[in-house]
Amino acid sequence: MHSQIRFIYKTNTNQCSRYRGEIMRTINWSDNGHIILTDQTKLPKECATIECNDVDTLAEAIRSLRVRGAPALGVAGGFGIALAAQTSRARSQRDLIRDIEHAAEVLRNTRPTAVNLFWGIERVLKKTKTGRSVHQMKELALEEARKMADEDVEICKRIGEHGAKLLEDGDVIMTYCNAGRMACVDWGTAIGVIRSAIGQGKRIKVIACETRPLNQGSRITAWELLQDDVQVILITDNMVGHVVKSGMADKIIVGADRIVEDAVFNKIGTYTLSIIAKEHKIPFYVAAPMSTFDFEKRAADIEIEERSPQELKYFGDEQIAPLEVEVYNPAFDATPMENITAIITENGVFHPPFSFKDIRGKES
């Protein structure tokens, strides 16, 4: 199967996240039966939406971070299985299951750390298998994936409502990477909390860290916030100590890629930020859906994805390091629970000591 990415439309930056007057979802199912998603590698210069009409194209989009962010990856996994089911030529249920299991394997191999991806894949796989005919299985797959996408928006709104109570009028909130609309189907987790607080009439200013090496903070978060007329100040990641020490930031809110009993895995740099918050005694919040919890594992069990050295050697076409230099490029780090002030979920705000038994009891 030849992998291809077909651009279906492009709009200019300022209109990008609005399509036909509506806020566009970051990932969605198109009228002609494929997955459409905003190609986030092109931001902020260009806002291109791409259509994935086979699983390999979707896998490439995930691997290249055209779609990224834990909640969005969960939905991408679900839509991926739906796409495999819908485009399968299988005539028997057994053959269809073989096709979707194959798709699941391709998708699981894209990014090892984000648990939501696995969760999304499993959820649609499981639902699909309850179908009693090939036709019904295909319908169930798409229905479940669409339901996940709708739920994701709903969940982010609930995370926002719970979290907004922690923010005060006039707060300056530091955030990291992108845990906003572009990391989800819509609204966002960490940025969703900020959006909800602003929706309640609170005046909130945001400090965005650029988030090397792929600059999700400067390219995506800053762009996303400006689109909504939220005041945002961009800094480099190394400035966090100086900025927090100067009293410029009141609170820090980040997203999460996987939460285990003893640590929160999130974009590399989150741990550094948590130490700075602890040193200067400002709150350090994590905002994430319940699907981010991995109740079975501990930090030591988690494989941290290492990405290509090229990400530190080039910026676009610009060479920024000697080509022969050794590079260490982990995509995530682990922040121990003792550095976290609270975890904000759709089921409420959890406080230390973060009893996994209690949190699990709140699973919907």
Next chain:
Amino acid sequence: MHSQIRFIYKTNTNQCSRYRGEIMRTINWSDNGHIILTDQTKLPKECATIECNDVDTLAEAIRSLRVRGAPALGVAGGFGIALAAQTSRARSQRDLIRDIEHAAEVLRNTRPTAVNLFWGIERVLKKTKTGRSVHQMKELALEEARKMADEDVEICKRIGEHGAKLLEDGDVIMTYCNAGRMACVDWGTAIGVIRSAIGQGKRIKVIACETRPLNQGSRITAWELLQDDVQVILITDNMVGHVVKSGMADKIIVGADRIVEDAVFNKIGTYTLSIIAKEHKIPFYVAAPMSTFDFEKRAADIEIEERSPQELKYFGDEQIAPLEVEVYNPAFDATPMENITAIITENGVFHPPFSFKDIRGKES
């Protein structure tokens, strides 16, 4: 006076710091009576040496960081006054003093934080004024500037010797920005310590942080170390917490731009790094010449240079943030003395509580 930069030669990257078989000095006086320096903004892709034949050209080179690093700036300041003296058409001593005072003012206005620049300017100004004729003043200016350059190499070697005692065989040393040969006339301060330790037969590996927004770590430090066959691993600045927590780094050594009684001013991000070292209980060393001390001031008195927002919006020609975003871009931060394990100078290693009376007593 029209400012111009004349490229006198270019070599490819691997031969750059060697000219006619010799290690080239970062900044020097050319045979034809001008200042030559390596244009560090072009590294690591290209190693271009530029010639400054008037003070405005030198000022532009300092402002654009074609030459940077506290010790190199001190020598640049000194050579700048020598250049002004040598090229002056003044026929009286009074007119010559007017010309060099004007040059001093132009050079002082380039970068406000690095004390060495001011120190280098003052030193050559003072010496020049002792001359008894225009001719003698011109000679004294150049002689003093050349002496400063020679002394800088000598001082770095002594810093290296003192500091090398703190490093053990097998150490992995994290460094930040570039406090190496390219920040000095030769050898380096923080990297000079590493060079001296390697010279003693110790096996040392270096972790270089890329140092946003201008990537002196990836562009200059990594390149400089690879030229000397020193093993170097490149990371992004946000990884420091994760890397130190993982036990990958045994010690941290950084340079300094100004040391006052209660803080060390160095490249933005140094403070963040010092918190990480404290949290994980690894030594945090500062290596700098005595000329970096400012015995008259305290941290609150120091103006921190803020650089252009463009540095965070573009990488070369590549746009990496929305053009309308607000940017905070301080070039330096202040690390309080309590975060510092020792300060390594040419006059010895100083330990807490860093009595300025004692340190001043050791001034040569």
